[in-house]
Amino acid sequence: MNGIHDMGGMHGFGPINPEIDEPVFHADWERRMFALWTAAFAAGMYNDSEFRFAVESRSPADYLNDSYYEHWLICMEQVLINKGQFERADLEAIWANAGNSANAGAPSGEGAKQALPADQVIPVFMTGASARVDADVAPKFKSGDAIIARNLNPAGHTRLPRYLRGKHGTIESDHGVFGYPDTMAHGDGETPQHVYCVRFSAREVWGESAPSRDSFYVDMWDDYLDPA
Amino acid sequence: MNGIHDLGGMHGLGPVNPESDEPVFHAEWERRMFAVLMATFASGIYNVDEFRHAIENMAPAEYLATSYYEHWLHSLEQVMIDKGQFNRSELEAAWSNVTAGEAA
Amino acid sequence: MADHDHTEPPSDTALRVKALESLLLEKGLVEADTLDALIQLYEHNIGPQNGAKVVARAWSDPDYKARLLADATPAIAELGFGGVQGEDMVVVENTSEVHNLLVCTLCSCYPWPVLGLPPVWYKAAPYRARAVSEPRAVLKEFGVEIRDDVEVRVWDSTAELRYMVLPERPAGTEGLGEDELAALVTRDSMIGVALVEGA
Numbered sequence: 001m002n003g004i005h006d007m008g009g010m011h012g013f014g015p016i017n018p019e020i021d022e023p024v025f026h027a028d029w030e031r032r033m034f035a036l037w038t039a040a041f042a043a044g045m046y047n048d049s050e051f052r053f054a055v056e057s058r059s060p061a062d063y064l065n066d067s068y069y070e071h072w073l074i075c076m077e078q079v080l081i082n083k084g085q086f087e088r089a090d091l092e093a094i095w096a097n098a099g100n101s102a103n104a105g106a107p108s109g110e111g112a113k114q115a116l117p118a119d120q121v122i123p124v125f126m127t128g129a130s131a132r133v134d135a136d137v138a139p140k141f142k143s144g145d146a147i148i149a150r151n152l153n154p155a156g157h158t159r160l161p162r163y164l165r166g167k168h169g170t171i172e173s174d175h176g177v178f179g180y181p182d183t184m185a186h187g188d189g190e191t192p193q194h195v196y197c198v199r200f201s202a203r204e205v206w207g208e209s210a211p212s213r214d215s216f217y218v219d220m221w222d223d224y225l226d227p228a
Numbered sequence: 229m230n231g232i233h234d235l236g237g238m239h240g241l242g243p244v245n246p247e248s249d250e251p252v253f254h255a256e257w258e259r260r261m262f263a264v265l266m267a268t269f270a271s272g273i274y275n276v277d278e279f280r281h282a283i284e285n286m287a288p289a290e291y292l293a294t295s296y297y298e299h300w301l302h303s304l305e306q307v308m309i310d311k312g313q314f315n316r317s318e319l320e321a322a323w324s325n326v327t328a329g330e331a332a
Numbered sequence: 333m334a335d336h337d338h339t340e341p342p343s344d345t346a347l348r349v350k351a352l353e354s355l356l357l358e359k360g361l362v363e364a365d366t367l368d369a370l371i372q373l374y375e376h377n378i379g380p381q382n383g384a385k386v387v388a389r390a391w392s393d394p395d396y397k398a399r400l401l402a403d404a405t406p407a408i409a410e411l412g413f414g415g416v417q418g419e420d421m422v423v424v425e426n427t428s429e430v431h432n433l434l435v436c437t438l439c440s441c442y443p444w445p446v447l448g449l450p451p452v453w454y455k456a457a458p459y460r461a462r463a464v465s466e467p468r469a470v471l472k473e474f475g476v477e478i479r480d481d482v483e484v485r486v487w488d489s490t491a492e493l494r495y496m497v498l499p500e501r502p503a504g505t506e507g508l509g510e511d512e513l514a515a516l517v518t519r520d521s522m523i524g525v526a527l528v529e530g531a
Contacts, residue, residue: 001239004292008437008488010461011229012288016473018453024375026452029346031375034449035367036353038374043361048492052439060232060240064289068440068455073349077341090355092339099342099350101358118365125373126445130419131492155239159490161437162237163464175420175493195491197422202484206465213483216464217424219491230465288457 001053001155002162004060009163009206030069037072042124043114046079048131049185053157054079131178133192139222141196145171146228149198149220157185160224164216168228169200172217180221193222229281232288258297265300274307282306374449380519382413383446383496386423387522388513391501400498401425408446418445418494424487425498426524431478432497433471433486433524435463441489443496447519454523464488474525497522502530 007013025031040046054075055063063071081088094101116124141147151165152158159181173196180191202214235241253259269279282303283291291299308314342348356362386408390397400407404421408414414421421443424432436442437460442450453459462470467484471477478484487495499521505513520526 002237003240004238004288005438007457007461008435008463009230009465010232010288010457011465012231012285012291013456013458013461014287016453016456016458016462016470018451018474022451022453024379024449027346029349031371032353032367033349034374035370036349036356036362038370039362039366040356045361055439057240059242059292060238061289061292063240064292064457068452070345073345073352077352085361086355086359090359091341091351094351094354095339095342095348099347099354101354103358115361115363116366118363118369121366121369121373124416125370126415128415128417128419128445132420153237159438161488161490163437175491178492195493197493211468211480211484213481214467215483215485216488217485218488219493221491 001056001157002153003056004063005056006162008161033069033073037076038125039116040076040080042116042121045083045085045114047184049157049181050187051075051079052181053185056157133177133179133190135177135190135192137177137192137194139174139194139196141171141174141194141222141225141227143171143173147171147198147220147225148228150224150226152224154182156182158182160220161218163205164200164218167200167204169198169204169218172197172199175219178221180223182221182223191223195219195221196225198225229284231284232286232291233284261297261300265304268304268308273311273313278307278310279303282310374444378445379448380446380517380522381514382411382448383443383519383522384514384517385411385510386413386446386496387498387517387528388510390423390498391505391513392510397498404496413445415445417441418443420493421446421496422493423496423498424485426500428482428500430483430485431471431524433463433467433484434489434495434497435460435486436489437461437464438488438490441492441494443494446496447522451519471525474520476525476527497524499524499526499528502528504530 025034041051055071058066058071058075066074077091080086147169149160149164149167149169152160175195175197177192178195180193183189183191196219198218198220200216200218202210202216203212205216253262268274269276283299286299286302294302305319309316309319342351353367357364386400389411390400396407396410400423404423405414405419408418408421426432440450440455442454459470464486467486468478471484489495499517502516505516516528516530518526518528521528
């Protein structure tokens with residue numbers, strides 16, 4: 001979607017303002033939020049594409065005003081409700097009870113099978129799960145090919161940024177076959193295809209005022225590209 | 229500038245939500261804001277492009293979270309300062325006076 | 333039957349997180365020990381010190397550097413690093429001709445196994461918007477000036493490949509061992525917003 005999250009090239013955001021010696025977490029609730037999200041992700045409750053789309057779908061004002069982990073909090077509630085893991089009424093009951101569950105310490109039902117055990121944290125997180133798909137799919141392009149990034153404007157999730165649509169580039173390399181986020185975000189399957197590293201010149205993207213030497217290297221799926 | 233105001237084609241902004249029988253102004257301050265803007269514009273202190281550009285330069289989060297006549301307010305304050313019609317201290321003093329007057 | 337009133341969430345974010353945690357624990361969807369283990373791993377164990385070791389090894393061992401640049405994932409794994417958000421790594425080298433800068437304009441993609449969790453500025457609008465349109469101005473804000481005859485390459489992490497910059501080795505460090513070299517390498521230099529200073 002052409003959401004506020006797609007901000008490459010936008011003006012008006014001001015200075016970057018890095019914090020010196022920034023801590024990993026700024027408050028205990030951020031620490032807890034990170035752990036909750038990551039545990040639920042590892043238990044397979046949502047995939048990256050689905051979750052990203054939920055964040056992208058927030059109202060632009062909320063997206064800009066809320067902090068990073070607030071996005072995770074609000075979207076995680078919504079995604080888990082959408083997935084039927086609990087109902088809004090369950091959350092509301094706890095909100096009404098100062099954040100405390102009436103059934104604390106008594107896990108029950110189907111959910112208990114899904115949770116990642118603590119002794120699996122290191123093995124699971126130090127291995128990860130590559131987005132590569134083992135599928136015999138032919139590439140449409142090869143290194144050196146001239147391409148044009150398509151002018152796609154889907155309402156759903158995509159990883160083709162607006163600043164590159166319609167721009168001419170060159171295939172640098174083929175990363176291999178991966179799942180396609182535009183379908184994976186919406187439960188429409190993996191649609192495995194090749195992902196390429198594509199080079200764009202800065203002048204191609206921003207015009208003559210850009211430095212002549214500078215460039216972008218961006219990963220693009222087959223379905224984002226046409227031959228030039 | 230590729231500012232937040234350049235909303236053409238953006239998704240995620242929700243339904244249009246037109247108001248039935250919408251009044252010209254929703255509050256007295258909007259009425260006053262309109263009048264002040266028109267009067268200053270007519271005096272030629274700034275042109276429409278300067279006025280628009282000051283709105284475009286608002287922080288994006290603020291732009292999205294504020295209403296139309298709030299944008300006018302923000303822009304006019306900034307343009308007047310830029311044109312040397314008053315300075316920020318004078319504006320802040322006016323804010324203090326009004327706040328004290330309200331409290332009185 | 334009265335209409336169900338829509339309850340608003342707590343305005344205090346900490347309370348709202350506590351509520352979500354309570355509900356997930358109640359439903360058995362997460363375990364308390366797991367949450368603690370995740371915090372330990374990502375707040376204390378994994379961090380840019382990992383990437384610094386990779387850089388120091390590459391500076392010290394030309395064969396390792398060649399492996400790292402050709403296929404980063406197994407080379408990084410040689411040092412015991414890898415996993416979530418780094419399953420498919422690419423390392424890009426800064427030289428006298430090329431300066432690399434990493435960004436994720438669309439969200440916050442970042443190579444967790446070698447750099448830990450990203451800082452706020454990397455995930456926020458100013459960097460995401462400006463790193464692609466005015467990288468040299470962004471670098472200048474970080475105190476780095478790149479000469480006109482050097483190519484600035486901005487890598488926008490749109491897919492699941494995760495990137496790390498191999499910064500240039502500073503002059504005058506020829507005699508240093510790997511541990512001493514690693515101590516010089518900052519997180520910011522592996523994103524590309526800083527250069528590594530000599531000892």
